[in-house]
Amino acid sequence: MDRRFACLIALALLGALTHAACARTPIVAPRIEPAAAPNLTVTVTAGELAGPDGNMIRVAGATLTFDPPETRDMAVTVKAPQDKAAHWDSWQPWPGKYKGQVVAQSLKPAVDEERTQILGGLFRQIPPESIRIASADGSKTFRANEDYVVNADWAQIGGLGGRLGTPGEADLKASYTLTLQRLDLVQAAADGTLRVKKGTSRIVCPQLPEPDAGCAAVAGVYIAPWPAARNPWYDAGAPKAATEYAVTEHEIFPVRPAAPVAPVNPAAVARTLGKLRGGKPVTIAVTGASIELGAEAPAWWADLWTEKNLGYASRVIVELRRRFPKSAITGVDAFQGGTTTEYGLKVIEEKVLPSKADLLLVGFGGNDCAGPEGGKPNNPPEKYKEDMRAIIGKAKGAGMDVIIVVTMQQNPWLAPGKRWPAYREKLLELSKEENVALADVYTEWLNQATRGVPPFSQLHNWLNHPGKDGHKVYADTVLRFFEAR
Incomplete structure (x- = not known):
C-alpha cells in the first residue's frame, strides 16, 4: 500500500475517533441566566448536555417563563x-x-x-x-x-x-395569606427543545420533579415564597425586579451532580463492619439531639428501629438489617431533643456504656451553636470540641467504634447557620486526632444544590430540622461506611 495513502487512512480514522469522543463530551453546557431586571423568566443559552441514553442533546437556547408562587x-x-x-x-x-x-x-x-x-x-x-x-x-x-x-x-x-x-x-x-414554595425543572428533550416541568407547591420541603422520559435535567429553579423586595439574599439591597416575584441567580441550580461524599477514615469502623459481614450480633447506639430523635420526619416518635420510622437513625438500622440479614442488629436510643454535648456527657455514662454497644453514632452540635443573633452560642467551638472528645474517649475506652455525624447546614441567614462551619472544622480535627470515622452530612447536604435542589428549601422547620428526604441524606452518608461487600 502506498505510504501516503496509508497515512491518509490513519488520519481519517483518527479524525473519526476524535469526532466520536467529542460527541460524547459536552463542548459547552447550556447556561441559565436571570433577566437583567429579574422577573419570572430566564434565558437558556445554546449548548450541549448528555441525554439519559448517553447521546448528546444540542440545545439551541430559549427564554422560559415560570408561574408565580401559589x-x-x-x-x-x-x-x-x-x-x-x-x-x-x-x-x-x-x-x-x-x-x-x-x-x-x-x-x-x-x-x-x-x-x-x-x-x-x-x-x-x-x-x-x-x-x-x-x-x-x-x-x-x-x-x-x-x-x-x-x-x-x-x-x-x-x-x-x-x-x-x-x-x-x-x-x-x-x-x-400563606405563600407556598415550589421547585420547577428545566428539562431538554432529545431534539433540544427546552421545557419547564412545574413542580408541586408545598408549605415546606418542595420536591424537584423527575425529568420526563427521554429528557435530560438542566436545572432546578426555586420559586421562592417571598417577593423580590424581601429576598433574603439581597437584604443589603434588593434587586430592582420587574415583577413582584422574580427568579434571580440565587434561585437557579444547574443539575451537575457532585459525587457522593466519601466516608472519612472508614478503617476506624472495620471491627463493626467485620462483625456485620460475619453475621455476628451488632449493637449500635445513637446519641444526639432532635435530628437523631427523628425530627421532622413523619411521626418521628413512633415505631423506632422499624421501616415505618423515617428518621435517619431508624433508616440506618433498617438498611443494615437488609444488607446483613444474618446479623442481629440492635439499636440503642440515647438521644433527646433540644440538647447539647452536656447531655451527651451524661447519657454516655447512663445509657451508652451499659449497652455495651459495638458502634456509637454521635451527632451533637445543632443546639451547641445556637444562641441569640449577635450574641454568644450555647457552647463555643473549643468547649464543644473537648466535650465531643470526652464522649468519644469514653466510647473508645469501652471498645466501641465511633462515627461522628456532622450535621447539616442550618438556615443560612441566621446566626447558628453562620456559626456552624467553625464547629464542623473542630469535628474534622477530632476525627484525625482521635482516629475515629466521620460522616460529613454537612457537605452532602450542600451537594443537593448540584442536583437542582436548594439545601435551605429542605429545612422542614426553616431552622435546623430536615424533612423526611433530608433524613435520607443523613442515612445515606452514614451507610457508605457499610457496604455488604
Whole structure:
C-alpha cells in the first residue's frame, strides 16, 4: 500500500475517533441566566448536555417563563401572646415558649400537607400586611402596631399593652395569606427543545420533579415564597425586579451532580463492619439531639428501629438489617431533643456504656451553636470540641467504634447557620486526632444544590430540622461506611 495513502487512512480514522469522543463530551453546557431586571423568566443559552441514553442533546437556547408562587388563604385559632419585650429581638424567630408558657405566638399552620408537625416557623412565607387578628368570636378586630406587633420574617405576634387578652388564655382568630414554595425543572428533550416541568407547591420541603422520559435535567429553579423586595439574599439591597416575584441567580441550580461524599477514615469502623459481614450480633447506639430523635420526619416518635420510622437513625438500622440479614442488629436510643454535648456527657455514662454497644453514632452540635443573633452560642467551638472528645474517649475506652455525624447546614441567614462551619472544622480535627470515622452530612447536604435542589428549601422547620428526604441524606452518608461487600 502506498505510504501516503496509508497515512491518509490513519488520519481519517483518527479524525473519526476524535469526532466520536467529542460527541460524547459536552463542548459547552447550556447556561441559565436571570433577566437583567429579574422577573419570572430566564434565558437558556445554546449548548450541549448528555441525554439519559448517553447521546448528546444540542440545545439551541430559549427564554422560559415560570408561574408565580401559589398562595392559600389561611385561618388559625391561637392563644394570646405575652406583650412584646425588647429582648425578643435578640432571637430569630422570637421565643415561642418559656417554661411551658406562650411567649410570642406563631401563626404558622401546625402541620404540612402530609400531617407532619412543623416545629419551627415559616420564613418570609406569610406577608405581614396580610395578617388580620380578631377575637375568637369575631366581635373585635385588633390593629397592628396598636394592639399587637408582628415579626415580619416569621409571622409571629406579640401583644401591646395587654390589649390581646390574658396571655395563654384568650383565644384569637388569625387570618392571613400563606405563600407556598415550589421547585420547577428545566428539562431538554432529545431534539433540544427546552421545557419547564412545574413542580408541586408545598408549605415546606418542595420536591424537584423527575425529568420526563427521554429528557435530560438542566436545572432546578426555586420559586421562592417571598417577593423580590424581601429576598433574603439581597437584604443589603434588593434587586430592582420587574415583577413582584422574580427568579434571580440565587434561585437557579444547574443539575451537575457532585459525587457522593466519601466516608472519612472508614478503617476506624472495620471491627463493626467485620462483625456485620460475619453475621455476628451488632449493637449500635445513637446519641444526639432532635435530628437523631427523628425530627421532622413523619411521626418521628413512633415505631423506632422499624421501616415505618423515617428518621435517619431508624433508616440506618433498617438498611443494615437488609444488607446483613444474618446479623442481629440492635439499636440503642440515647438521644433527646433540644440538647447539647452536656447531655451527651451524661447519657454516655447512663445509657451508652451499659449497652455495651459495638458502634456509637454521635451527632451533637445543632443546639451547641445556637444562641441569640449577635450574641454568644450555647457552647463555643473549643468547649464543644473537648466535650465531643470526652464522649468519644469514653466510647473508645469501652471498645466501641465511633462515627461522628456532622450535621447539616442550618438556615443560612441566621446566626447558628453562620456559626456552624467553625464547629464542623473542630469535628474534622477530632476525627484525625482521635482516629475515629466521620460522616460529613454537612457537605452532602450542600451537594443537593448540584442536583437542582436548594439545601435551605429542605429545612422542614426553616431552622435546623430536615424533612423526611433530608433524613435520607443523613442515612445515606452514614451507610457508605457499610457496604455488604
